[in-house]
Amino acid sequence: MSDKYSKRRLTGSSITTVVSLSLVLFMLGFLGIIILNTRKLSDNFKENIGVQVLINDNAKDVDVQHLIKTLDASDYVKSTQSISKEEAAKKLQEDIGEDFIDFLGFNPLSASVTVRLNAEYANADSLAWIERDLLETNLVKEVIYQKSLVNSINENVKTISLWVLIISSVLMFIALALINNTIRLSIYSKRFIIKTMQLVGATQGFIRRPFVLKGIRHGIYGAGIAIAMLIGFLFFIQKQLPELAELQDPNMLASLFGIVIMLGIIISWISTSLAVRKYLRLKSDELYY
């Protein structure tokens, strides 16, 4: 019976370590999801900034079509949508409910192409040279976009990214310290066993190996539980906010889960090795301090 009790106690200490590891790895995975989604969300915002390219009235249709094709093929363009002079007039008439062409006697509107940029080009500098290039073609009358909106989005994304990074770094540090402490405590409770092993002639490597293997096993179990919790969390969030589902990239998530497993293994490995190394280097008398 006491044998069972002893085994139960040892299993209990392993469970405590695995649970602590899984909670900390869940937190790291959660941070990873936030970082990935912050980037995706900011890219999403940036890629929705519309740049209106107004076409000269005297531009030939063939040249305009060529311009649109060139735009579609360029690195900085995500998508284009063209509206002819007539379509623009029709749309405005619908919006204001009056036949303004009849009133003015001509169509003052221009044909236009609405360009949506790739996220990395949706900034003031890139927009400046894109505008310059477009105006140089002589097909373009004007390039219209909200400079203040572009600047404001970029500034906000920068500020938010910086804070996410700072908070993530602090939480990462806390997480590492927590895992390290949990493992150190677990090894500390075995310091006399480690010393006895040394006194009967075991080499440092022979003593360290089973501790490290057990640490790695705990890391894998902890990562497995953390991933299950992350999947549950994502499932719950997607049910509550279905629009967030569009932002999730399965490949990114698979990579993130891979990183969580690797972190579980590496952190447990390093922490266990360092903790065992410490007690292997202590003299018997120093174990009591």
Next chain:
Amino acid sequence: MALDTIISLNNVSIFQKYNLVLANVNISIDKGEFVYLIGKTGSGKSSLLKTLYADLDLTEGSGNVAGFDLKSIKRKEIPFLRRKLGIVFQDFQLLTDRSVNDNLLFVLKATGWKDKQAMQKRIQEVLDKVNLTTKGFKMPHELSGGEQQRISIARALLNDPELILADEPTGNLDPETSEGIMNLLVEISKNGRAVLIATHDIMMFDKFPSRTIRCESGKVIDSMANRP
């Protein structure tokens, strides 16, 4: 150092951190000798033993145990010195997280044994020597103090060491059990192994008289210092 000398200390000073515990220690013990290391609590007996199994560094003087130079021994070589020794402690120091058999198996594996059958045979042999052949499956805490100390001695015998160092092996035991343990150690000594036993149990000297090394006032006094 003579061929049959197993322990040799010359002008050794033993320190605990920066405190001098024993000064000018000169000891020579031959193979097969049974020697008491006596002295009051805190007189330096355990420190002397720890120096012999390289748990305390030898910083002053010179020393040799089972062919290992204690002053120049490297950290990596210490396990190999300890494989030539059998160490018995007052508090037994068994691995509390595994059975008696697994305690003994650990030592054999740690010291390079590979053959499972040979290991099982050796475990049975040492358990037989200490009359505990039926207790191999038990956990250490399920055994009495005397039984735990016998297992500790069985563990010390596993690799057939040339020297047994016993630090107060009867300190936690009742007089009757202590006598049994002492009988066992004397028997081991008669089989050709040197036994150095630290104790302050003066009753034992009358029952098992032998050479005595006394730690007193920071010095070591050998009852056979003037032997030819």
